[in-house]
Amino acid sequence: MLIIFGLRVLYRTIGQGTFHCQRCGGDREYRHRAGRRFFTLFFVPVIPLSKAGEHVQCAVCGTPYRMEVLSLPTAAQMQAALPAGMWAAAITMLRAGGASSARARRRAIDAVRGAGLADYDESALDGDLSASASPGHPGQDLATPLNRLTIQLAVPAREWFLAEAVRIGLADGMLSDDERHAAREIAAQLGMTPAQARGVISMTEEGASA
Ligand SMILES: [Zn+2]
Numbered sequence: 001m002l003i004i005f006g007l008r009v010l011y012r013t014i015g016q017g018t019f020h021c022q023r024c025g026g027d028r029e030y031r032h033r034a035g036r037r038f039f040t041l042f043f044v045p046v047i048p049l050s051k052a053g054e055h056v057q058c059a060v061c062g063t064p065y066r067m068e069v070l071s072l073p074t075a076a077q078m079q080a081a082l083p084a085g086m087w088a089a090a091i092t093m094l095r096a097g098g099a100s101s102a103r104a105r106r107r108a109i110d111a112v113r114g115a116g117l118a119d120y121d122e123s124a125l126d127g128d129l130s131a132s133a134s135p136g137h138p139g140q141d142l143a144t145p146l147n148r149l150t151i152q153l154a155v156p157a158r159e160w161f162l163a164e165a166v167r168i169g170l171a172d173g174m175l176s177d178d179e180r181h182a183a184r185e186i187a188a189q190l191g192m193t194p195a196q197a198r199g200v201i202s203m204t205e206e207g208a209s210a
Helices: 067-071 075-096 102-114 122-131 143-150 155-170 177-189 194-209
Strands: 005-021 026-041 044-058
Touching: 005 044, 005 067, 026 075, 044 067, 075 102, 075 122, 075 143, 075 155, 075 177, 102 122, 102 155, 143 177, 155 177, 155 194, 177 194
Parallel strands: none
Antiparallel strands: 005 026, 026 044
16 A cells, blocks of 8 residues: 655644735735644645744735734834824923923924824813823833834934924923933934934024024
8 A cells, every 4th residue: 555645834824913015015914824844644634743934924915924024014004103203202292391381282282283193282182191191101102102203214304303392392491401301312212312312402492592
């Protein structure tokens, strides 16, 4: 009797989600797939052997990608990154000082609107300022939205972003120590060096007093 045996890799889906497929050029569903080698007998997998790695596969075009592709932002995340980043920076600056100043609040609302949240207003700002006083609120988390933004901003755009935040702090007068600290923190989360941050902050201060 002839015995036919061999090896075969079988994949199963262990998760799914949305990612940016470079082949399709858009946000698509993906399947997270894990493989395992099987010993086959008469083409039937009978004995599971070692794991054969994991990958992500586009549900539309079928292109497989390494797992690292999931660390890249989707098109929707990139679009949301600027308003989310500006919002986080504006709340951070106002919490450092000027939350009760009409001019500083106006400046913050204009910055958030200009970044894409067209209907952001006084009552939304009030809600965010009181909510962000409690730990765990998104307003407390500066790192996540700014890091997500940083990967898509060129250096001049980061400087523009920081200057926008500094102008919120300057709207009610000179920067306080807390406001200066907040501006440096924003710069650091944007990947700027302390020297770059100092340059942008002092240029913005000179522009405001001129
Ligand atoms: Zn695709």
